[in-house]
Amino acid sequence: MDEIQKNLLEQVAGLHEMPAGAYNIRANGKSVERSTTAHIDIVTKEEKQGIDIIIKPGTKKESVHIPVVLSQSGLTEMVYNDFYIGDDCDVTIVAGCGIHNSGDSDSRHDGLHSFYIGKNSHVKYVEKHYGSGDGGGGRIMNPETKVEVGENSFMEMETVQIKGVDSTKRLTSAKLAEGARIVVTEKLMTHGSQFAETSFHVDLDGADSSANIISRSVARDDSRQVFYSKINGNNRCKGHSECDGIIMDRAHISAIPEITAEHLDAELIHEAAIGKIAGDQITKLMTLGLTEAEAEAQIVNGFLK
Amino acid sequence: MLELRNLCFQVSDDANERIDGVLSTETGRPMGEKLPLANPHSKEIIRDINLTFKDNAFVAITGPNGGGKSTLAKLIMGIERPTSGQIIYNGTDITQMDITERAKLGISFAFQQPVRFKGIKVRDLIQLAAGGMKGGRPKVKFPDICDYLSKVGLCARDYVNRDVDASLSGGELKRIEIATIIARGTPLSVFDEPEAGIDLWSFNNLIQVFEEMRRESDSSLIIISHQERILNIADEIVVLAEGTVQARGQRGDILPELLKGTEGCKFYQQPSAALQ
Numbered sequence: 001m002d003e004i005q006k007n008l009l010e011q012v013a014g015l016h017e018m019p020a021g022a023y024n025i026r027a028n029g030k031s032v033e034r035s036t037t038a039h040i041d042i043v044t045k046e047e048k049q050g051i052d053i054i055i056k057p058g059t060k061k062e063s064v065h066i067p068v069v070l071s072q073s074g075l076t077e078m079v080y081n082d083f084y085i086g087d088d089c090d091v092t093i094v095a096g097c098g099i100h101n102s103g104d105s106d107s108r109h110d111g112l113h114s115f116y117i118g119k120n121s122h123v124k125y126v127e128k129h130y131g132s133g134d135g136g137g138g139r140i141m142n143p144e145t146k147v148e149v150g151e152n153s154f155m156e157m158e159t160v161q162i163k164g165v166d167s168t169k170r171l172t173s174a175k176l177a178e179g180a181r182i183v184v185t186e187k188l189m190t191h192g193s194q195f196a197e198t199s200f201h202v203d204l205d206g207a208d209s210s211a212n213i214i215s216r217s218v219a220r221d222d223s224r225q226v227f228y229s230k231i232n233g234n235n236r237c238k239g240h241s242e243c244d245g246i247i248m249d250r251a252h253i254s255a256i257p258e259i260t261a262e263h264l265d266a267e268l269i270h271e272a273a274i275g276k277i278a279g280d281q282i283t284k285l286m287t288l289g290l291t292e293a294e295a296e297a298q299i300v301n302g303f304l305k
Numbered sequence: 306m307l308e309l310r311n312l313c314f315q316v317s318d319d320a321n322e323r324i325d326g327v328l329s330t331e332t333g334r335p336m337g338e339k340l341p342l343a344n345p346h347s348k349e350i351i352r353d354i355n356l357t358f359k360d361n362a363f364v365a366i367t368g369p370n371g372g373g374k375s376t377l378a379k380l381i382m383g384i385e386r387p388t389s390g391q392i393i394y395n396g397t398d399i400t401q402m403d404i405t406e407r408a409k410l411g412i413s414f415a416f417q418q419p420v421r422f423k424g425i426k427v428r429d430l431i432q433l434a435a436g437g438m439k440g441g442r443p444k445v446k447f448p449d450i451c452d453y454l455s456k457v458g459l460c461a462r463d464y465v466n467r468d469v470d471a472s473l474s475g476g477e478l479k480r481i482e483i484a485t486i487i488a489r490g491t492p493l494s495v496f497d498e499p500e501a502g503i504d505l506w507s508f509n510n511l512i513q514v515f516e517e518m519r520r521e522s523d524s525s526l527i528i529i530s531h532q533e534r535i536l537n538i539a540d541e542i543v544v545l546a547e548g549t550v551q552a553r554g555q556r557g558d559i560l561p562e563l564l565k566g567t568e569g570c571k572f573y574q575q576p577s578a579a580l581q
Contacts, residue, residue: 216423244423283384284420286404287413288434288485298433302424 001027001069008069008098011130015065023065024051026079028072040064040091050080053093057086057118065094068111073103073137078110087118087150096128099139099165108140115147117155124156131164138166145172149180151206157184161196162304169197176237178206186215187304190223190251199228204237204266213241218300219251230258233266245274246303307358307381307493307525312390314351314376314548350376351387352548360492363519363526365539365556367563373548374529375417378497381527382414383407394493413489417497417529419482421470427454427481428465434485445488453484456517458510475502483514494518496528500535512538536560 001009005027009015018033022040025033031051036042039059043052053064066081085091101107117123131139149155161168174182182202190196202211211231219225231239243255257270277299285295351373358364366374379385381392383404392400399407408414422430431453435445451461457480467473469481479502486494503511516538518524528535536542542559544552552559 278420280416280420281422283404284416285433287382287384287408288430288489289405289408289436290433291405292403298425298429299422302422302426302429305424 001025001032002071004071004100005069008071008100008130008132009067011132012069012096012098012128013065013067013094015067019063019065021063021065022053024053026066026068028070029075029077037062042066045080045082048080049078050082053081053083055083055085055089055091057088059086059089059091061090063092063094067095068097068109069100070098070107070109071100073101073107073133073135074105076106076108079112081111081113083113083115083117085115085117085121085123087120089118089121089123091122092124092126094126096126096130097141097143098130098132099141100133101131101137101139102133102135104136106138106140108138108142110142110144112144112146115145115149115155117148117150117153119151119153121150121153122156123153125158127157127159129159129161129165129168131166133164139164140167141165142169144170147172147174147182149174149176149182149209151177152179153177154180155182157182158187159184160187162187162189163191165194165196166192167195169199171199171201173201173203174211175203176206176209176211178208178235180206180209182211184211184213186213186217188215188217188225189220189300189304190217190225191220192223193221194223196224197226197228200230200241202229202231202239204231204233204239205235206237207235208237209235210238211240215241215243215245216303217244217253218246218248218304219253220248222250224252225254227253227255227272228258229256229270231260231268231270233259233261233263233268235263236265237263237267239266239268241270243272243274244303245272246300247274247276306360306393306395307527308391308393309354309356309377309381310391310393312351312354312356312377312380312392313349313388314373314380314385315347315349315388317347350548351380353390354548354550356543356550356553358493358525358527360525361523362541363515363528363539364541364543365536366527366529366543366545367531367536368545368551372546374545375497377545378414378495378527378529381495382412384414408491411491411493413486413491413494415482415486415494415496415499417501419478421473421478423468423470425469426465427467427469430469430481430485431488434488435490449488453488454481456487456510456514457481457484458507459484476504476507479503480507483511487514487518490524492523493525493527496526496530498529498531500530500532508532508534533560533564536563 022037023035024042039056041054097109099107200213227243229241245253247253253274255272257272259268259270282295431450432443454461
């Protein structure tokens with residue numbers, strides 16, 4: 001791997017070197033490094049691009065890193081990764097995609113990640129997206145995540161996109177069985193003329209299942225963001241979605257939450273707020289000696305931290 | 306030394322502006338254009354105030370609601386700009402300086418209603434107050450943060466990692482606000498009604514905080530307050546009403562007069578007793 005790829009890897013996976021545990025590193029359309037463990041297997045798909053990650057029941061305190069880096073301008077790929085997580089597991093999965101485009105053709109990574117989580121498991125899934133390079137070509141990522149959370153299992157999902165991605169459509173859908181929980185936190189910042197669309201679709205099918213979706217975003221310059229969230233309460237369940245957006249400059253943010261109760265004991269809440277940085281927040285930080293620009297940066301960084 | 310010279314502050318009446326806005330469509334003027342307001346329509350909040358605050362003094366400003374106290378505090382910090390007049394700080398005309406410049410010159414301001422932030426922790430705010438980062442490291446160490454918070458009656462362990470957001474009560478927020486002022490340690494600190502929203506137990510601590518700040522050399526305090534117990538520890542008291550200085554003098558001269566005027570009002574005289 002070259003320096004550009006190493007930098008991308010550090011940005012999206014926080015990796016300086018090869019991680020401990022299982023991993024699969026994909027660079028410019030090919031798997032370049034792979035490691036499996038006694039409990040975690042990674043198998044290349046034969047019929048299409050992508051891998052199967054198979055985590056044996058009872059696997060605890062192990063991690064899987066599957067970062068993707070693209071540094072070849074004009075490369076377009078569609079990758080299918082399937083995660084099979086057994087019962088009674090406690091694992092962390094770190095995915096992420098970094099694109100460096102210094103050419104004039106669009107570079108694009110589309111990925112479909114499917115999670116099949118067994119019973120009584122805890123999965124933490126972290127996904128970071130990052131773009132760099134000063135070419136005229138776009139840096140495009142369209143990640144789709146499909147999750148089936150088994151009985152009494154807990155899925156924690158963190159997605160972060162702070163810099164450099166010109167266009168993204170991120171679709172996440174989840175189906176929850178009895179007693180299953182999902183918590184999704186999204187941090188998003190767009191600038192320039194970027195476009196980002198986020199869509200969550202959660203079916204709370206099982207009794208006592210719950211979902212909490214928290215999105216914080218900042219739209220600067222002429223960028224555009226659209227946030228959809230749809231929670232269906234099909235049983236006795238709790239669902240909550242929260243979209244909090246800071247709008248700056250000439251940006252555009254839409255938040256379109258939807259909640260549907262199909263059961264008497266479904267408790268569903270949605271909250272959405274969009275606004276500019278409160279003037280008194282800037283004033284307070286200025287009274288501490290920060291300039292207006294420093295105050296603004298502090299507020300935005302804190303908000304997305 | 307802080308001098309206010311012929312300070313005036315006027316605001317235009319919102320209702321009148323809106324009327325002008327409606328009229329503007331009829332007169333063919335572009336919408337949103339503000340018409341110059343005739344003086345009778347604007348309200349004078351501060352009227353020709355001349356005040357000098359000496360160094361190392363503790364001055365309390367009191368007076369009826371709507372008398373211009375908070376506005377005067379904001380004018381000193383630069384949050385509001387005067388319509389006319391001058392503000393001189395240690396010989397420098399700071400009238401045109403913005404908030405940041407005044408903060409850097411050594412003026413601090415505690416908000417009456419402290420601001421909430423999503424994602425900024427108590428630790429971050431105090432670090433920013435204490436001068437932020439130096440060489441990639443925060444200037445202020447954990448024991449100091451602990452010290453600032455304990456002075457306002459908060460246990461640092463419970464608070465440093467909490468967000469300064471809606472999860473904090475009004476009283477907690479207020480104490481953190483005061484901790485940021487202690488952390489700044491500037492030569493001049495302006496407090497806008499520090500007692501508002503503070504419970505009785507913390508109120509005693511608050512008095513101690515001011516007494517301690519008072520004892521430290523090079524520290525001048527201007528405190529807007531309605532509380533007798535705060536007025537009681539001030540060197541001087543300024544009574545502000547209808548935008549003008551009604552009285553100014555040593556505590557011993559002003560306070561008895563003030564209390565005479567509010568006889569029968571227990572809330573004004575004895576806040577602690579009233580709260581019990």
